[in-house]
Amino acid sequence: MSRLPVVVVGAGPVGTTAALLLARRGCPVLLLDRRPAPPAVPRAVHLDDEALRALADAGVVEEFLAVSRPMAGLRLVDAGHRVLAEFRREAGAGRHGWPQASMFHQPDLEAVLRAAVDRTPGITSCAPADVVGLAEGDRSVTVTTADGACLEAAAVLGCDGAHSTVRRLVGGRMRDLGRPDRWLVADLRSPAPLPVWPGVQQVCDPARAATFMPVSGDRYRFEARLRPGETAAGLAADLPALLAPFGAERAEVVRAAEYVYRAQVVDRWRRGRVLLAGDAAHLTPPFVGQGLGLGLRDVHQVAWKLAAVVSGEAGEDLLDTHGAERGPHARTLVRLAALVGRLMTGGGAGAVPVRRTVLAAVGRVPALAAYATDSRTPPLHRGPLVDRGGRAGRRLVGTLVPRARVRVDGRECRLDDVLGTGTAVLAAVAAGRVAVTAGGRRTEADDVDGVLTAWLRAGRARFAVVRPDRVVRAAG
Known part of the structure; x- marks a missing residue:
C-alpha cells in the first residue's frame, strides 16, 4: 500500500467518518479543515438506520446511540x-x-467522531489548513494550502461542504433540481x-x-x-x-x-484521484431527513474503493463507479425530498x-x-458493481443486506461481524441457517430471528454477493 496519505478535506461529520473508514482499512489519512475547531452550531438532527451502517464500520455507532434518541x-x-x-x-x-430513525444534536456527534479520530492510529489532523490548489501527478495529488505548504497525497476526498473549494478546483458545478x-x-x-x-x-x-x-x-x-x-x-x-x-x-x-x-447535485464527482462527498456533492431540502445520511453513504461506499486503488489491489477505473453510483442515488433522494416538500406544504x-x-x-x-x-432508500442503479439482472437481482441488488442477528458456534453476533471487511457471499443452506463465505473461509450460522432467510426468500434468491459497504452486488 502507498504510504502517501489520503487527504480528506473537511473535518465535519462526513469528513471525520471518511477518515475513520479509511484508517480502519490501513490507509494513512491527513485530515484538513479550514476551521481551527468544529462550529458549535447544530445543523443535522436526523439519521436513519441505513446511514448508521457507516458509523458502525467507523467504530462509533454505540457512542452515537448514547447521545441520540x-x-x-x-x-x-x-x-x-x-x-x-x-x-x-x-x-x-x-x-x-x-x-429506524434517530434524532441527535450535531455537536454531540462531532464530539464522538473527533474523539475517535484522536485515538485512531494513522490519522493526522491539521487545522486550520485552507486548501487553495490541487495538482495531479502519476497516481498522486499535490495539495497546496494557503500558508504555502505542499503536501503529497495518494488521493484527495473533498468533504468540505456546500461552498467546497475542492469542488471548484476540479471544475464541478452544482445543478439545480428544484427552487431554493x-x-x-x-x-x-x-x-x-x-x-x-x-x-x-x-x-x-x-x-x-x-x-x-x-x-x-x-x-x-x-x-x-x-x-x-x-x-x-x-x-x-x-x-x-x-x-x-x-x-x-x-x-x-x-x-x-x-x-x-437547496436541491442540487454536482455534475462531476471525480477528477483523477480527487473525489467529492457530502454537501460538496449534493444539497437537499430537509423533508425526508437525508442531508447528512447521503454524505455518510457517499463515504461508506467510496472508502473501500479508495483503499483498494491506493493499495494497488484495484485499477483506477474502480473510482469511476463512485459518481456513477452515488450521482443517481443522490438525485433520486434530492428530487424525492423536493417532491415531498411540495406535497406537504405547497x-x-x-x-x-x-x-x-x-x-x-x-x-x-x-x-x-x-x-x-x-x-429504506432506493437501490443503486445498475453498473459494474451492481448486477441487477434476473428476478433476484431486481429485488435485492443495490440495497443493503439486513444487519441481522446470527449465532455462530453458540455465540450470538450481528451479520456484519461475520461478513468481514471484504466481499462476501451469503447463502441459505437450510431452514433457519445461512452460510457466509468471506476471505476464503466458510462459516455457517443460525439465523436467530429468521430475518436473513425471509429476506432471501422474499427476493427469490438462494444467495447474495455482499460488497464491503454491505450493498448487495449480485443475487441469484
Whole structure:
C-alpha cells in the first residue's frame, strides 16, 4: 500500500467518518479543515438506520446511540394544528438492529467522531489548513494550502461542504433540481420536558409551513418557511406566538437563523484521484431527513474503493463507479425530498382540502402508512458493481443486506461481524441457517430471528454477493 496519505478535506461529520473508514482499512489519512475547531452550531438532527451502517464500520455507532434518541414518527397537521395524518414508528430496533430513525444534536456527534479520530492510529489532523490548489501527478495529488505548504497525497476526498473549494478546483458545478427555499431555523432548550408529541410535527399550511421536533436531551428544533420579503429577524420576534401551538412558547431560543434549503447535485464527482462527498456533492431540502445520511453513504461506499486503488489491489477505473453510483442515488433522494416538500406544504388555499382528503386516505391504508416511515432508500442503479439482472437481482441488488442477528458456534453476533471487511457471499443452506463465505473461509450460522432467510426468500434468491459497504452486488 502507498504510504502517501489520503487527504480528506473537511473535518465535519462526513469528513471525520471518511477518515475513520479509511484508517480502519490501513490507509494513512491527513485530515484538513479550514476551521481551527468544529462550529458549535447544530445543523443535522436526523439519521436513519441505513446511514448508521457507516458509523458502525467507523467504530462509533454505540457512542452515537448514547447521545441520540429514537424518533417516534411523523404527524401532519393543518394550519389550526388539527391532525391530518399520523405515522408512528414501532418501538425497538429495525432490520439493521437500531431504531429506524434517530434524532441527535450535531455537536454531540462531532464530539464522538473527533474523539475517535484522536485515538485512531494513522490519522493526522491539521487545522486550520485552507486548501487553495490541487495538482495531479502519476497516481498522486499535490495539495497546496494557503500558508504555502505542499503536501503529497495518494488521493484527495473533498468533504468540505456546500461552498467546497475542492469542488471548484476540479471544475464541478452544482445543478439545480428544484427552487431554493428560505426558512427560519430556531434551536431551543427547555430544562423541563415540554408536553409535545414525541415525533416530528409538520404543519401543512401553504401560508406558513412549519416543522417542530424534539431532538435529544433538552433540545428541540422549530423551522418555519419565510415568505417573500420577510426577514429571519422579523419572524424571530414572533417566535413565542409561533411556538405556542406546540407547547414550547417558554423554551429558551438558543439560536435563530435563516437557512436557504437547496436541491442540487454536482455534475462531476471525480477528477483523477480527487473525489467529492457530502454537501460538496449534493444539497437537499430537509423533508425526508437525508442531508447528512447521503454524505455518510457517499463515504461508506467510496472508502473501500479508495483503499483498494491506493493499495494497488484495484485499477483506477474502480473510482469511476463512485459518481456513477452515488450521482443517481443522490438525485433520486434530492428530487424525492423536493417532491415531498411540495406535497406537504405547497400549493395555495385550494390545495388544503385536497391535501386533507388524500392524507386521510393514506392514513387508512396500512401499506401506505408503513411506507411513510420506512427507512429504506432506493437501490443503486445498475453498473459494474451492481448486477441487477434476473428476478433476484431486481429485488435485492443495490440495497443493503439486513444487519441481522446470527449465532455462530453458540455465540450470538450481528451479520456484519461475520461478513468481514471484504466481499462476501451469503447463502441459505437450510431452514433457519445461512452460510457466509468471506476471505476464503466458510462459516455457517443460525439465523436467530429468521430475518436473513425471509429476506432471501422474499427476493427469490438462494444467495447474495455482499460488497464491503454491505450493498448487495449480485443475487441469484
